[in-house]
Each structure stands twice: as C-alpha cells, then as structure tokens.
Amino acid sequence: MQWSEMQRSELCLLVLSLLLPQCGSSVTPRVSFSLGSPGRALTSFLLHDVQNCTTLLLSPDHHILYVGAQDAVLVLDVRHRQGISLIRKLEWSPTEKDTEECSMKGKRVEDCANFIRVLEFLNRTHIYTCGTFAFSPRCVYIDTETLSMSQRSDEGRGRCPYDPYQPNTAIAVEGELYTATVADYRGNRPVISRHLSEAARGDLKLDDTLGWLEEPTFMRSMFVPVEEKIYFFFSEVGREYDFIDRLLVSRVAQICISDVGGQRTLQRRWTTFAKAQLLCQDDGELPYNLIQDMDILPPEQGAAPEDTLFYGVFTSQWRLKSGLSAVCVFSLGSFRSAFSGSYKVLNRDTLQWSSRLHEKIASPGECGLHNASDSALRFVKENFLTDESVRPVDKRLTLVSQHSYSHISVKRVQAANGRPYTTLFLLTVTGLIHKVVLLQTGPHIIEEIQVFKQPQTITSMKLSKDVIFIGMSGGVLSLPMANCSFYRTCAQCVLSQDPFCGWDSGRRVCAEVGRSVTTVLVQDVEQGQVDDVCVSSLTHRTLFGSHMPTAPCPPGVLVTVSLNEVVRLHCPAPSLLSRQQWERPNSRLSEELYLQLEDGSLSFVATPATLGHYLCVSVEKGFQQTMAVYQVRQNSIPISSSSNAPTQLITEHLTKPFTEHRTHPRGPPTSTFPLHTVRSVHRDRGFGKAPEGPCYLKELLIVSGLLVLCFSLLLTLLMYTVRMHCHNRTAPQPPTPPRPRGGTIEPHPKGQRSSTSSNGHLPNIPL
Ligand SMILES: *[C@@H]1O[C@H](CO)[C@@H](O)[C@H](O)[C@H]1NC(C)=O
Ligand SMILES: *[C@@H]1O[C@H](CO)[C@@H](O)[C@H](O)[C@H]1NC(C)=O
Ligand SMILES: *[C@@H]1O[C@H](CO)[C@@H](O)[C@H](O)[C@H]1NC(C)=O
Ligand SMILES: CC(=O)N[C@H]1CO[C@H](CO)[C@@H](O)[C@@H]1O
Numbered sequence: 001m002q003w004s005e006m007q008r009s010e011l012c013l014l015v016l017s018l019l020l021p022q023c024g025s026s027v028t029p030r031v032s033f034s035l036g037s038p039g040r041a042l043t044s045f046l047l048h049d050v051q052n053c054t055t056l057l058l059s060p061d062h063h064i065l066y067v068g069a070q071d072a073v074l075v076l077d078v079r080h081r082q083g084i085s086l087i088r089k090l091e092w093s094p095t096e097k098d099t100e101e102c103s104m105k106g107k108r109v110e111d112c113a114n115f116i117r118v119l120e121f122l123n124r125t126h127i128y129t130c131g132t133f134a135f136s137p138r139c140v141y142i143d144t145e146t147l148s149m150s151q152r153s154d155e156g157r158g159r160c161p162y163d164p165y166q167p168n169t170a171i172a173v174e175g176e177l178y179t180a181t182v183a184d185y186r187g188n189r190p191v192i193s194r195h196l197s198e199a200a201r202g203d204l205k206l207d208d209t210l211g212w213l214e215e216p217t218f219m220r221s222m223f224v225p226v227e228e229k230i231y232f233f234f235s236e237v238g239r240e241y242d243f244i245d246r247l248l249v250s251r252v253a254q255i256c257i258s259d260v261g262g263q264r265t266l267q268r269r270w271t272t273f274a275k276a277q278l279l280c281q282d283d284g285e286l287p288y289n290l291i292q293d294m295d296i297l298p299p300e301q302g303a304a305p306e307d308t309l310f311y312g313v314f315t316s317q318w319r320l321k322s323g324l325s326a327v328c329v330f331s332l333g334s335f336r337s338a339f340s341g342s343y344k345v346l347n348r349d350t351l352q353w354s355s356r357l358h359e360k361i362a363s364p365g366e367c368g369l370h371n372a373s374d375s376a377l378r379f380v381k382e383n384f385l386t387d388e389s390v391r392p393v394d395k396r397l398t399l400v401s402q403h404s405y406s407h408i409s410v411k412r413v414q415a416a417n418g419r420p421y422t423t424l425f426l427l428t429v430t431g432l433i434h435k436v437v438l439l440q441t442g443p444h445i446i447e448e449i450q451v452f453k454q455p456q457t458i459t460s461m462k463l464s465k466d467v468i469f470i471g472m473s474g475g476v477l478s479l480p481m482a483n484c485s486f487y488r489t490c491a492q493c494v495l496s497q498d499p500f501c502g503w504d505s506g507r508r509v510c511a512e513v514g515r516s517v518t519t520v521l522v523q524d525v526e527q528g529q530v531d532d533v534c535v536s537s538l539t540h541r542t543l544f545g546s547h548m549p550t551a552p553c554p555p556g557v558l559v560t561v562s563l564n565e566v567v568r569l570h571c572p573a574p575s576l577l578s579r580q581q582w583e584r585p586n587s588r589l590s591e592e593l594y595l596q597l598e599d600g601s602l603s604f605v606a607t608p609a610t611l612g613h614y615l616c617v618s619v620e621k622g623f624q625q626t627m628a629v630y631q632v633r634q635n636s637i638p639i640s641s642s643s644n645a646p647t648q649l650i651t652e653h654l655t656k657p658f659t660e661h662r663t664h665p666r667g668p669p670t671s672t673f674p675l676h677t678v679r680s681v682h683r684d685r686g687f688g689k690a691p692e693g694p695c696y697l698k699e700l701l702i703v704s705g706l707l708v709l710c711f712s713l714l715l716t717l718l719m720y721t722v723r724m725h726c727h728n729r730t731a732p733q734p735p736t737p738p739r740p741r742g743g744t745i746e747p748h749p750k751g752q753r754s755s756t757s758s759n760g761h762l763p764n765i766p767l
Pocket of ligand 3: 368370371
C-alpha cells in the first residue's frame with residue numbers, strides 16, 4: 001500500500017494534532033531518571049526560612065556558591081560532592097515601613113520582599129548585589145573576606161528591576177557594573193547602562209532615542225575580552241516588520257567597555273550601541289523568535305577568537321510543528337560581520353525602516369568614537385540596527401525539542417582519546433535536565449534527569465567543574481555532571497556515548513574520564529559501537545547461534561501456567577533507544593500466537609505449543625544483549641483444583657539455576673528503566689477457568705488476539721509514518737543556502753522530504 005504524499009501529510013497532521021506533544025519528538029533521551037532515582041541522586045540544600053534562591057554566583061575557585069534569595073544572600077560551601085553546607089546567611093530585608101508602603105501601592109505583600117537579582121564580583125574582595133527591596137531597588141557591597149554587607153546602600157534604579165517578575169541581566173567587568181533592566185516602577189522604561197564607572201569616566205546609559213529598545217525582555221549579558229565588548233541578549237518587538245502586528249524578534253546588542261560617551265552629542269550616552277537580529281529558524285518554518293538563555297563557549301586552544309561560540313535556547317511566539325524550543329549556535333565571527341556591515345535607517349516621519357542608500361558618515365558599532373565629530377555621532381545615533389541578521393553556524397538549528405527549554409549551559413569535555421566534545425545541559429520549565437552531546441551525526445541526548453516537579457517561575461543554572469547547580473524557589477540543588485557507575489557493563493558504558501564515561505577494563509567499572517589516571521578507558525563517543533571496543537571483555541558470545549556480540553546471560557526465571565491462560569513475559573529495556581525482541585530456541589514466534597506489546601513484553605496463550613523457553617534480547621546499535629530468560633511450564637496441579645486458589649508456583653532445578661519468582665495477579669507497575677535484575681512476570685487470569693479439551697475459547701482468543709495485533713500493527717505503521725516524517729524534520733539538516741535579506745517570515749509549511757532514518761529503526765519512545 002503506497003500512500004500519496006498528500007494523504008500522508010494530511011494523516012500526519014491529523015495524528016499530530018491527536019498525539020501532541022508526544023509525537024514529533026526529535027531526539028529521544030537514551031535514559032530517563034525520574035525524581036529521586038538512585039542512579040542520579042540530587043544533593044539539595046533547603047532551609048525552611050529561605051525561598052526563591054534564584055540568583056547564583058560561583059567563586060572563581062568553585063568552592064563557594066553565593067545565592068541571591070528572598071531577603072537574604074546565602075554563602076554556601078560547595079567543595080564536597082556529597083553535600084552543601086551553609087557558611088553564612090546574610091539577611092537583607094526591607095523594613096516593615098517599606099513593606100507597608102509597597103503594599104499600600106497595590107502590590108501583593110509576598111512580592112514586597114527583597115528579591116536579590118544582581119550578584120556580581122566587582123573585584124577579588126567585593127561582591128555587588130542588588131535587590132528589588134519592596135519595589136524600591138537597593139544595592140550593597142558584600143565583603144567576601146569578612147562575609148559582611150556594607151551598612152550603606154545605593155539606590156538601585158537602573159541596576160535592578162522594581163518588580164521581581166521582570167527579567168534583568170547584569171555583569172561586572174573591571175569593577176564596573178553593566179546592567180540591562182527596566183528603570184521605573186511601572187516597568188516600561190528599559191535601559192542598558194553602566195554604573196560604578198571609574199572616576200575619570202562617567203556612567204553611561206541608552207538615550208530615549210526612538211527605537212533603541214522596543215519593549216525588550218532582557219535575558220543574558222556576556223563580556224568578550226578579545227573584543228572589549230559586552231553583548232546583551234534579549235527579545236523585543238521587531239518594529240522593522242511593521243507589516244506584522246507585534247512580531248517579536250531576538251536580538252544581540254553590543255557596547256564597548258571603552259565607551260565614555262560623546263562630548264556634545266550623546267553626552268553620557270553610549271556611542272557604541274548597536275543591535276542585530278538573531279535568527280533561529282529552520283527552512284520553511286516560522287522562527288523560534290524568543291530567546292530564553294545563552295551561554296558562551298570559548299574557542300578551542302589555538303583556534304581563532306571568531307570561533308567563540310554562543311549557544312542559545314529559543315522558543316516561539318507561535319505553535320510550531322517541529323517543536324517547542326530549539327538550540328541555535330552563533331559564532332563571534334557572525335556578530336562581528338553583522339556589526340561591521342551596513343545598518344538600516346529609520347525614517348522619522350514615516351517610522352519606516354529601510355536599508356541605507358545614502359553616504360556612510362561613520363561606522364556604527366565601532367569602539368573608540370568618543371572624540372568623533374557631532375555629525376558622526378548623530379549618524380551613529382540614527383543607525384543602530386544592522387541590515388544583516390545573525391544566522392546560526394551552518395545555517396541550521398542544532399537541536400529541536402518537544403520540551404520547552406529555559407536554560408542552557410555549555411561545556412567542552414575531553415573524551416578518553418583527548419578529543420573535545422561539546423556537551424549541553426538544558427533545563428526545561430517542567431524540571432528536566434537534558435544532557436546532550438553534539439556529535440558529527442547530530443545531537444544525542446545521553447540522559448534526562450528530573451530535578452523538580454512543580455513548575456518554577458524563576459530558576460537559574462550554573463556549572464562548576466563537574467557539578468550542575470540549580471537555583472529555584474525552594475532552594476539549591478546540585479547534580480554531578482555524570483554518574484558513570486550507573487553503567488554496569490562495558491556495553492552499557494560504551495552505548496551511553498557519554499564523553500564523561502569510559503570503561504576501565506582492568507577494574508571492570510565504568511569510570512569518569514580524567515579521574516582514572518592509571519588506565520586507558522574504552523569509549524566510542526561518536527559511534528557507540530560496542531563490538532569495536534568491548535570485544536575483549538565479552539565472554540558469552542553465542543546463545544541460540546547469534547553471531548552478534550552479546551553480554552552474559554541473566555539467570556532464568558521459571559513461570560508455571562495453566563493451559564489456556566494468557567501469559568505475559570516482561571523484558572526490561574536497558575535504554576529507551578533499544579528494541580526488544582523475543583526468541584525461542586529452534587522455533588519462530590509466529591504472529592498468530594504471539595503479541596509483542598508496546599513496552600516490549602510478550603503476550604500469548606499457554607498451549608502445549610507455547611510452553612518452553614523464551615529469551616528476550618534487546619538490540620541497540622547492533623549490539624545484542626539478553627535481558628531475560630524464561631521457562632514456561634505447565635502447572636502440574638490439575639487446573640480444576642487450583643482454579644480458585646492463589647497462583648501456584650513450582651520451583652524446580654533445571655539445567656540452569658532458575659530464580660524463584662512470584663506472580664502478581666495484576667503485576668507491579670512496569671518500569672522500562674532502570675534495569676532490574678529481578679524480573680516480574682504477571683499473568684492475566686481473565687480466562688482462567690477454561691475447561692480442558694477442545695473448545696471455542698481458544699479460537700476466540702486467537703481471533704481477538706489477531707484483531708488486536710492487526711490494530712496495533714496499523715497503529716504502529718501510522719505512528720511510524722508520522723514519526724519518520726517528524727524525525728526527518730529534526731534530523732540534521734543539510735546546510736541551506738542563505739535566504740534573501742529580511743525575508744524571515746514565511747508562514748507556509750513546506751512539503752515532506754523523503755523519509756530516511758538516522759539509525760534505521762523506530763526509536764522506542766514510551767507513549
Ligand atoms: C550512581 O549510580 C549507582 C548505580 O545506580 C548508584 O548506586 C549511585 O548512588 C549513583 N551515584 C550518584 C552520585 O548518583
Ligand atoms: C574592591 O572594591 C571595593 C568596593 O569598590 C573597594 O572598597 C576595595 O578596595 C576593592 N578591593 C581591591 C583589592 O581592589
Ligand atoms: C580625545 O580627546 C581628548 C582631548 O580632546 C584627548 O585628551 C584624548 O586623548 C582623546 N582620546 C582619544 C582616544 O583619542
Ligand atoms: C518573585 C518570585 O519568584 N516569587 C516566588 C517565590 O517563591 C514562591 C514559592 O515558594 C513563588 O510562589 C513565588 O512566585
């Protein structure tokens with residue numbers, strides 16, 4: 001049966017709308033840990049009287065974590081992996097009078113606290129911190145030697161928002177503080193400014209010039225020393241697209257730290273402010289236009305500064321078919337070329353933006369314009385939006401996800417062979433961390449770890465050398481970047497494709513790269529091919545004549561059944577990417593008698609033909625592993641006498657030491673992960689009291705079994721089609737040619753491309 005392209009896409013849309021958000025999942029995490037899983041234990045720091053720990057600052061030696069909370073700054077000792085301890089709690093709250101005044105103005109009492117939103121090292125000995133202070137922002141110094149706050153506080157207007165729900169960003173460079181926030185009570189006067197400037201040069205800010213900022217939401221700021229520039233990342237209304245109502249766009253803006261403002265024109269204002277559109281968009285789709293977070297990755301040793309990379313997560317103003325959020329990577333080189341290129345010009349009468357046609361008087365975005373002429377500065381003041389948008393590296397999205405990512409942190413990890421791998425830590429609004437390694441073949445989600453359950457309004461994430469810190473309303477969490485010992489075999493260790501982990505064949509453990517100095521670790525981050533690297537450690541190679549490498553066999557389980565009973569055998573999945581298949585020695589599992597369920601378990605009716613041995617093999621990247629061995633035997637007690645008794649269990653000594661095992665009438669909830677060494681088998685006794693001998697029940701069963709099989713086959717086919725289609729859109733895309741300038745919004749969806757799967761089998765996503 002061959003469906004036409006049209007039918008397929010219609011069907012796909014239909015199923016998509018039915019199955020969202022499960023369908024279209026671009027990349028499935030290989031393993032998933034729910035909250036509290038022992039395999040990925042979290043260390044938490046919770047104090048009953050501390051809330052909203054949402055601003056994090058790590059000391060340069062990574063020994064101390066400063067936490068901006070509600071009415072306090074916490075100083076935490078994070079030196080030890082096993083626990084976080086409190087060094088000092090620096091209380092800083094508004095007086096009762098302040099709180100009263102705040103709530104008199106109509107604010108909720110709980111929002112009239114002091115929410116710390118700026119926490120930056122000014123120099124070796126002093127931290128500068130600002131808080132909302134009951135809708136009247138204040139700033140103080142913290143002496144990191146005496147761990148005390150200065151008595152005198154500064155006015156925090158323009159440094160910290162009034163409203164604790166307003167996003168802001170701040171960064172200190174050489175003792176001066178650069179901030180982007182709203183500078184009024186109502187929250188509609190955005191400003192990018194410099195404070196605590198050296199005496200010889202004044203503080204600077206953005207003029208209220210038309211169009212410099214258009215209702216921005218500030219996300220991040222970063223200092224790039226080679227450029228002597230600070231980059232600000234935010235989203236705002238894209239007025240240059242005035243044909244679309246309130247189209248939001250993401251921006252990167254720059255200022256030079258050497259800026260001192262103009263002498264007459266642009267006095268005490270930035271002369272180096274410029275902004276460009278950041279475009280995170282796939283061909284033929286609406287853009288992911290709302291930046292959520294950005295992190296910087298310095299160039300590799302010996303590489304040019306232009307190769308400094310910026311990793312951003314973006315969501316969309318619209319509901320996109322491909323996903324809820326995307327990761328895009330930009331290079332410093334692309335920022336440079338955008339800011340040194342041509343600029344758009346705003347016609348002040350018509351409020352229309354156009355590309356410049358007139359002569360260029362000065363170079364906007366250039367550092368060192370302070371002694372420039374008035375006409376040059378006027379030109380700079382009018383020309384601040386670059387003509388070119390900044391496009392991602394290779395003109396494609398790095399990752400598309402069905403999750404809504406809110407934070408990103410990037411780390412370059414040295415694999416066992418010394419090769420560097422870029423690893424991303426992505427936090428979703430719903431509390432999942434995705435650890436992703438970027439391979440030549442595309443992104444691979446090594447693991448998914450649930451870190452909180454209640455969605456959080458404001459969170460933050462910071463990486464130290466080997467730990468991830470998460471600040472949220474309830475406290476601070478820390479999670480090691482890897483737990484290699486979770487992988488117990490060489491195969492699992494290699495299949496994880498985790499650059500942090502390698503197999504130590506001497507000690508027979510999966511060890512952290514860099515920690516095990518004595519031996520060479522076995523690893524294949526790029527391919528995850530077990531047979532290439534684990535061969536020496538595999539002992540049992542053939543069972544049932546398999547020629548592919550297999551891991552040692554688990555002990556067998558004896559299952560006793562009555563004839564005509566429906567039997568269900570479980571098969572634990574070692575990962576969400578593995579495929580489970582069932583085998584019997586010297587016999588084929590015909591589809592008429594057997595039903596393999598979505599969770600990998602096998603269901604069939606006990607008949608003389610179906611008694612015997614069963615083996616469940618999981619296959620991942622061509623590597624086979626026996627996950628379960630069963631022997632199904634007929635209950636020796638006559639069925640009539642046991643029909644009302646609890647399930648009987650007979651243990652016998654077989655050729656292999658079979659483990660004794662109890663059946664549950666309904667069975668425990670099945671978990672596909674983590675790998676259990678003790679398997680559970682449960683039997684459905686719905687058809688229990690069938691009489692012996694020929695009867696129609698068996699036929700009925702087989703027919704209904706067939707019906708279910710047909711239906712599930714159809715469903716699988718459907719899902720497969722949809723998934724292939726969706727998978728396609730998110731598989732690594734070939735580089736696309738640059739699109740015409742300004743032509744960024746094209747809301748018509750493109751047709752399907754031909755289906756090719758990256759790994760040739762259906763990813764095993766639990767539905
Ligand atoms: C790592 O995983 C192992 C095996 O599941 C577990 O025993 C151990 O506690 C885990 N360690 C951490 C730090 O999560
Ligand atoms: C650090 O900054 C603080 C506040 O501006 C100042 O008092 C102190 O002297 C500075 N310390 C050093 C070592 O520069
Ligand atoms: C700008 O001009 C002032 C005086 O006019 C001079 O002192 C200063 O060195 C000049 N700065 C630069 C960077 O040329
Ligand atoms: C401003 C802010 O983030 N407030 C949050 C503080 O934490 C409580 C829960 O503990 C949230 O409800 C507030 O929204």
